[in-house]
Amino acid sequence: MIRGAYHFAIPDGSSGAAQANYFVDHGGGWSRDGKTLPGVLDIEYNPYGATCYGLSPAAMVNWIRDFATTYRARTGRDVILYTARNWWVPCTGNSTAFSSANPLWIADYANNPPVLFGGWGYRTIWQYTSSPLDQDYFNGAYDRLQALANG
Numbered sequence: 001m002i003r004g005a006y007h008f009a010i011p012d013g014s015s016g017a018a019q020a021n022y023f024v025d026h027g028g029g030w031s032r033d034g035k036t037l038p039g040v041l042d043i044e045y046n047p048y049g050a051t052c053y054g055l056s057p058a059a060m061v062n063w064i065r066d067f068a069t070t071y072r073a074r075t076g077r078d079v080i081l082y083t084a085r086n087w088w089v090p091c092t093g094n095s096t097a098f099s100s101a102n103p104l105w106i107a108d109y110a111n112n113p114p115v116l117f118g119g120w121g122y123r124t125i126w127q128y129t130s131s132p133l134d135q136d137y138f139n140g141a142y143d144r145l146q147a148l149a150n151g
Contacts, residue, residue: 002149004037006082009067012046012053016066020074030075030151037149038077040105041067044087057093064092068102077151078102080124085117094118103148105136124148 007023028039043064046053052060064081071079081098082105088094096119103124108114114126127136138145 002035002037002145004040004080006040006042009041009043009063010046010048010053011043011055011060011063012049016063016068017070020067020070020079024071024074030077032151034146034150038075038080038103038151039071040080040082041071042082044083044107051087052091055091057091057095060092061095061097064095065097068098080105082107082125082127084108085115088118092118 005023005028007019007028009019013019023039030036030038041064045051055063068079068081071077078101080103084107094117099119099121104116104118104120104122105125105127106114106116106120106123107127109127109129112128114123114128116123123139125136125138127134129135
């Protein structure tokens with residue numbers, strides 16, 4: 001079974017680097033064991049307050065970059081970004097800064113196929129429903145999922 005871990009971002013709580021270090025230190029690391037996906041940064045609506053955590057799009061992009069850079073330095077892998085278009089576009093200004101290195105795990109329950117954004121030309125994983133629980137689709141054959149796990 002291929003599995004992985006995710007970190008629910010709270011950008012107004014501490015720096016991206018601090019949260020990436022906490023994530024890696026507490027089970028979010030990666031190992032070349034053929035069954036561990038790179039970590040996932042779950043960056044979406046703030047359930048505790050302001051939608052974009054009170055950050056400007058530029059500050060949000062810097063926070064995500066801080067997390068992604070630290071995660072890569074610690075693990076040798078690029079973090080997967082889990083997000084939704086209706087959050088990414090306003091909160092990052094539809095930044096394209098991550099589309100070349102960070103795989104996209106898109107949450108889109110309304111569109112089939114999901115609408116891409118942020119410069120991504122491809123979705124790696126698609127969360128297509130939350131009912132009766134979150135359900136996801138890997139965009140590729142099993143050997144591609146293994147390749148993602150193996151680095």
